[in-house]
Amino acid sequence: AQSVTQLDSHVSVSEGTPVLLRCNYSSSYSPSLFWYVQHPNKGLQLLLKYTSAATLVKGINGFEAEFKTSETSFHLTKPSAHMSDAAEYFCVVSGKKGGGADGLTFGKGTHLIIQP
Amino acid sequence: EAGVVQSPRYKIIEKKQPVAFWCNPISGHNTLYWYRQNLGQGPELLIRYENEEAVDDSQLPKDRFSAERLKGVDSTLKIQPAELGDSAVYLCASSFEQGGLNEQFFGPGTRLTVL
Numbered sequence: 001a002q003s004v005t006q007l008d009s010h011v012s013v014s015e016g017t018p019v020l021l022r023c024n025y026s027s028s029y030s031p032s033l034f035w036y037v038q039h040p041n042k043g044l045q046l047l048l049k050y051t052s053a054a055t056l057v058k059g060i061n062g063f064e065a066e067f068k069t070s071e072t073s074f075h076l077t078k079p080s081a082h083m084s085d086a087a088e089y090f091c092v093v094s095g096k097k098g099g100g101a102d103g104l105t106f107g108k109g110t111h112l113i114i115q116p
Numbered sequence: 117e118a119g120v121v122q123s124p125r126y127k128i129i130e131k132k133q134p135v136a137f138w139c140n141p142i143s144g145h146n147t148l149y150w151y152r153q154n155l156g157q158g159p160e161l162l163i164r165y166e167n168e169e170a171v172d173d174s175q176l177p178k179d180r181f182s183a184e185r186l187k188g189v190d191s192t193l194k195i196q197p198a199e200l201g202d203s204a205v206y207l208c209a210s211s212f213e214q215g216g217l218n219e220q221f222f223g224p225g226t227r228l229t230v231l
Contacts, residue, residue, distance in 0.1 A: 043207075
């Protein structure tokens with residue numbers, strides 16, 4: 001079984017300040033982890049993914065995340081927030097039972113608000 | 117490159133009526149997924165196809181939901197009869213799997229409202 005917990009339902013930051021969106025995971029297998037972003041009335045877009053290579057993963061639009069086994073965490077960060085970052089962010093886990101495709105298990109989402 | 121196409125984008129029906137959603141995945145993608153996203157929640161997997169075979173439908177409510185992907189390309193998800201609790205956004209995604217875990221690309225979704 002696998003699950004993710006997004007620790008904050010809403011995060012509000014000022015434009016130009018750092019962003020931190022927190023995610024803890026649970027998996028019976030060596031997990032693959034993702035962050036997706038969903039802008040209003042648009043499809044989900046992949047920001048970045050971790051698949052057992054480097055633990056610090058860089059994604060699009062300046063986002064990055066660090067996989068920490070000891071803390072079972074995969075927090076998303078960005079050094080400087082931009083107004084266009086306002087959206088819903090989902091932490092996602094997929095178990096790899098010996099490889100192969102799998103459905104994704106989504107967290108409940110964190111709504112990121114950017115204050116001007 | 118065209119993305120995942122879904123239609124309709126919006127659908128409003130009365131309870132007990134049937135409804136169908138259509139998905140055209142990205143060309144060449146062998147794996148197709150249907151998810152349901154309730155308001156304020158993350159998407160939940162309903163069914164996954166590898167080519168035309170449904171390999172994971174454990175979360176599909178089979179008493180009223182059905183899906184098909186007859187030629188391993190387009191897919192249709194049907195609800196009959198619809199209930200008030202089925203109001204949600206239905207998302208289709210596709211990927212090209214080669215034994216590894218490759219990115220799933222999502223369509224814009226169909227927003228269903230059941231009155």
